[in-house]
Structures are given as structure tokens and as C-alpha cells.
Amino acid sequence: MSVVLAVLWKDLVTEWRRRDRVVAMAVFAFLVVLVLHFALPARDADEARRLAPGLLWVAYVFAGLLGLDRAFAIELENEALSGLALAPADRGWLFLGKAAANFVILGAVQAATAVVFALAFGVELAPVAGGLALVVALGSFGLCAVGTLFGAIAVRTRYREVMLPLLLLPLLVPVLLGAVSATAGLLETGTLRWPSIQLLLVTDAVFGIVSFLSFEYVLDE
Amino acid sequence: MSEAAVAVAAEGLEKRFGPVVALAGLDFEVPAGSVLAVLGPNGAGKSTLLRLLAGLARPSAGRVRIGADEGRDRRRMRGRVGYVGHATFLYPNLTVRENLVFAARLHGVARPGARADALLAEQGLAALADRPAGALSRGQAQRLAIARGLVHDPPVVLLDEPFTGLDPASADRLAERVRALAAAGRAVVLVTHDLAQAAALGDRALLLVRGRVAFDSRGTRPSAAALEAAWREVGAA
Numbered sequence: 001m002s003v004v005l006a007v008l009w010k011d012l013v014t015e016w017r018r019r020d021r022v023v024a025m026a027v028f029a030f031l032v033v034l035v036l037h038f039a040l041p042a043r044d045a046d047e048a049r050r051l052a053p054g055l056l057w058v059a060y061v062f063a064g065l066l067g068l069d070r071a072f073a074i075e076l077e078n079e080a081l082s083g084l085a086l087a088p089a090d091r092g093w094l095f096l097g098k099a100a101a102n103f104v105i106l107g108a109v110q111a112a113t114a115v116v117f118a119l120a121f122g123v124e125l126a127p128v129a130g131g132l133a134l135v136v137a138l139g140s141f142g143l144c145a146v147g148t149l150f151g152a153i154a155v156r157t158r159y160r161e162v163m164l165p166l167l168l169l170p171l172l173v174p175v176l177l178g179a180v181s182a183t184a185g186l187l188e189t190g191t192l193r194w195p196s197i198q199l200l201l202v203t204d205a206v207f208g209i210v211s212f213l214s215f216e217y218v219l220d221e
Numbered sequence: 222m223s224e225a226a227v228a229v230a231a232e233g234l235e236k237r238f239g240p241v242v243a244l245a246g247l248d249f250e251v252p253a254g255s256v257l258a259v260l261g262p263n264g265a266g267k268s269t270l271l272r273l274l275a276g277l278a279r280p281s282a283g284r285v286r287i288g289a290d291e292g293r294d295r296r297r298m299r300g301r302v303g304y305v306g307h308a309t310f311l312y313p314n315l316t317v318r319e320n321l322v323f324a325a326r327l328h329g330v331a332r333p334g335a336r337a338d339a340l341l342a343e344q345g346l347a348a349l350a351d352r353p354a355g356a357l358s359r360g361q362a363q364r365l366a367i368a369r370g371l372v373h374d375p376p377v378v379l380l381d382e383p384f385t386g387l388d389p390a391s392a393d394r395l396a397e398r399v400r401a402l403a404a405a406g407r408a409v410v411l412v413t414h415d416l417a418q419a420a421a422l423g424d425r426a427l428l429l430v431r432g433r434v435a436f437d438s439r440g441t442r443p444s445a446a447a448l449e450a451a452w453r454e455v456g457a458a
Contacts, residue, residue, distance in 0.1 A: 002326055002329065003326070003327060003329075005326075006323055006326035006327055007327075009323075010312065010315065010323050013314075013315065013319070014312060014314045014315065017314045018314055074312075077312075077313060078308045078309045078310055078311050078312070078313070079306065079307075079308035079309075079310055080310050080311070080312055082272075082277055082306060082308070082310060083310030083311075083324070083327075083369070084327070085277055086275060086276070086277065086299055086302075086304055086310075086327075087299065087327040087328060088296050088297065088298075088299040088300030088301075088328060088329070088373075089296065089327070089329070090296065220277070220278060220279055221272060221277055221278035
């Protein structure tokens with residue numbers, strides 16, 4: 001557990017001092033929201049509510065892709081990734097530390113994006129903020145779990161910026177199905193759709209366990 | 222040499238990257254309390270050898286033994302090895318002390334802060350403790366990297382060209398440190414291009430060429446003259 005906390009602490013302190021990743025993710029997410037706002041203008045509140053879940057998650061996934069790519073780029077400097085891989089711990093704990101840091105950073109960006117999104121599309125998110133936070137947390141867990149795994153794989157490839165989305169996006173389909181459906185349910189009825197939450201829970205469990213177990217081999221040369 | 226005294230052993234160690242053979246069946250032992258100097262031209266497989274010994278890569282064939290471990294429990298193996306590579310493994314945005322505390326926590330050191338402070342004092346870096354690692358000179362960063370590799374007090378120390386970037390005074394201090402590590406019972410594997418350093422520090426020397434042993438001073442301390450002769454022969458070949 002101390003390895004998880006050490007990696008989480010290291011990533012958050014590094015990000016706090018650099019701030020390049022969180023700023024890039026936030027600016028990118030805001031731009032995506034703006035582009036969507038102009039590309040798909042909602043004529044009324046009903047249409048905005050109908051479009052909002054999918055568009056919000058598009059912004060979240062794009063911002064997540066950018067952040068996950070940067071998460072391992074910082075480990076390339078001075079070959080720090082090898083230093084991590086030398087830890088005499090199950091490398092699954094390293095994965096959990098990296099994934100937790102990604103989760104926290106992505107969460108901060110998502111919260112800010114939600115505010116911008118609500119303003120741009122005129123959607124009332126405040127009344128469902130608690131439920132939305134739960135859905136976003138569940139969706140982000142799956143995104144960060146599998147994204148951290150594939151970020152570690154892609155970082156050693158020649159075309160890592162292209163490789164990560166190519167590997168990650170197809171796998172994110174069940175996460176997006178569950179997250180968009182659950183968000184839609186919240187905005188339409190104010191309640192959580194249990195089947196969507198179940199889909200997110202199952203996907204999170206599968207992604208989390210597989211990523212934890214396979215990280216040992218991912219860090220081998 | 223008794224079996225118990227062997228700290229590091231490679232048995233039929235091979236590493237291939239696709240069709241490229243980086244190491245072709247190396248066999249050697251490094252007793253505790255001794256220094257093995259590994260020499261060779263660029264691309265000889267020296268760094269690959271250290272990365273296999275450190276548990277960063279898996280052999281294509283053969284095995285690595287660290288103490289009584291046979292390379293099966295790679296976690297335990299990593300815990301018994303201190304590796305100082307070409308790169309420093311440092312995070313430039315963390316301070317000097319934070320880098321060491323982080324490494325200590327990764328290795329499960331009981332009091333990471335106290336251990337970091339002790340190593341900083343030992344390496345003459347205490348005055349730089351709160352400086353970002355990215356602001357260090359090459360020599361200072363190298364000393365910090367060495368402290369990082371020793372943070373968990375490992376019985377086996379792997380040094381990949383550690384004298385690179387050090388001024389003469391720092392190089393002398395490092396040479397003393399290498400001798401002290403061996404005197405304290407640690408096995409040291411030292412990769413270097415410097416024949417004089419290899420002769421001065423090594424209890425045994427291996428000269429690698431294209432993944433094979435071209436010269437082995439087994440049983441005798443290598444002399445600078447013998448190493449130069451072997452190096453010239455390799456160069457001629």
C-alpha cells in the first residue's frame with residue numbers, strides 16, 4: 001500500500017509543480033465543449049438535455065486521452081520508468097498509484113469541464129451533481145484503469161500519441177455505453193439507471209483486475 | 222570459492238531482441254565482497270547484461286541468480302539489487318531529498334526520511350537537499366543517482382558507467398566508495414569504458430564483444446596491461 005501512496009504522492013506533487021498536464025487537459029476539454037456548442041447548437045432545453053450526456057463524455061474522453069498520454073511521458077525523462085520498475089513490490093501496486101493519480105487529475109478537469117459545459121449548453125447539472133459525480137467517478141475509474149495500462153504500453157512505442165487512442169478507444173465502448181446511459185438517465189429523470197451502473201461496475205472490475213495483474217509484464221523490457 | 226559466497230551468478234545467460242543476439246550464453250559468478258569489471262565496445266551487451274541482472278528484463282535463455290534466489294522470485298531479486306544506470310532515474314521537479322525519500326518508499330525502507338538524510342550526508346549533497354533535481358549539475362545528479370541506487374542498502378550493486386560526467390575529485394570519491402562497498406561484503410558489477418578504472422577496482426574483468434566473452438581474467442586481478450592488450454586484440458579483430 002505504501003508503494004501506491006508513494007507513486008500517487010509523486011505524481012500529484014510533480015503535477016502541482018509543473019501544471020502542464022492539468023492545464024492542457026482543461027483547455028482541451030473547454031475547446032471541445034466550445035466546438036461542440038457551435039457544431040451542435042441546441043434549439044431548446046429538451047434538446048440540450050438529450051445531447052448533453054454524449055457530448056459531455058466526448059469532452060471527458062478526449063481530455064482523458066491527453067492526460068493519460070502525459071502520465072507516462074514524465075516517466076521517460078531520465079528513464080524514471082526503469083527506476084519505478086526496479087521497486088521490489090508487485091508492479092500492480094505501481095499501476096494502482098499511477099491510475100489513482102490519473103483519476104484525481106482527470107476528476108479535477110472533469111469538474112471544471114462540467115461547469116463550462118452547463119454554461120455553454122444551458123443544462124442544469126447542479127440538481128443532479130451527486131449522482132453525476134458517482135457516474136463520472138465510475139466511468140473515470142474504467143477509463144483510468146485501462147488507460148494507465150495502455151499508456152504504459154504505448155509510451156515505449158514509436159508513435160505513442162497515436163498508439164494510445166488506437167488501443168484505448170475500442171476498449172472504452174462499454175464504459176461509454178454505461179456512462180452516457182447513466183448520465184442521460186440522471187438528466188431526464190433525476191435518478192440513476194441501475195443497469196447502466198451495473199455495466200460500469202462490471203467493466204471497472206474487469207479492467208481494474210486485468211490491468212493490475214498484467215502490469216508486471218508491461219514494465220518488463 | 223564456496224557456493225554460499227556467490228552473490229551474483231549468470232548461467233547460460235542469453236538475450237535476443239528479435240534476430241539480434243545481445244548476449245550469447247554468459248556464465249560467471251561474482252562473490253560477495255568483490256568487484257567484477259565489465260568492459261567492451263559500444264553494443265557489446267554490457268548494459269543489457271546489467272538490466273538482466275537488475276531484473277528489468279527477462280533472459281531469452283539461461284538464468285540469473287542473486288544470492289540464493291534463482292531468478293524465479295523477481296520481486297525479491299529486485300529488492301537485493303541496487304542499480305545505477307546510464308540515466309539517473311530522477312524526477313527533475315522533485316527536490317533532491319524528495320527523490321531519495323520516494324525511492325526509499327518504493328523499496329519499503331523503514332524510515333525513508335532518515336535514510337535519505339544519511340545518504341545525502343554521505344554523498345556530500347546535504348546542502349542541496351531542497352534543490353530541484355533538475356537544477357543539479359551532471360556530477361551532482363550522478364552522485365544523487367548513486368545514492369538512489371543504494372537507498373535500500375542492497376547486497377548487490379550494479380553500476381553502469383558511473384564515472385561518466387564526474388570531475389576527477391568526484392571520480393576518486395566514487396572509486397573509494399566502490400572499494401568500500403566491496404569491503405563491506407557487497408558484490409559490485411561495474412560497467413566501464415575506462416581500462417585504468419577497471420584494473421584499479423576490479424577483482425575480475427570480463428571483456429564483452431558482440432554479446433560474447435572475449436577476455437576473462439578469471440582467478441586473477443586484471444592488470445591494466447592485460448586489459449589494454451585484450452582491448453587492442455578486439456579492436457584489431
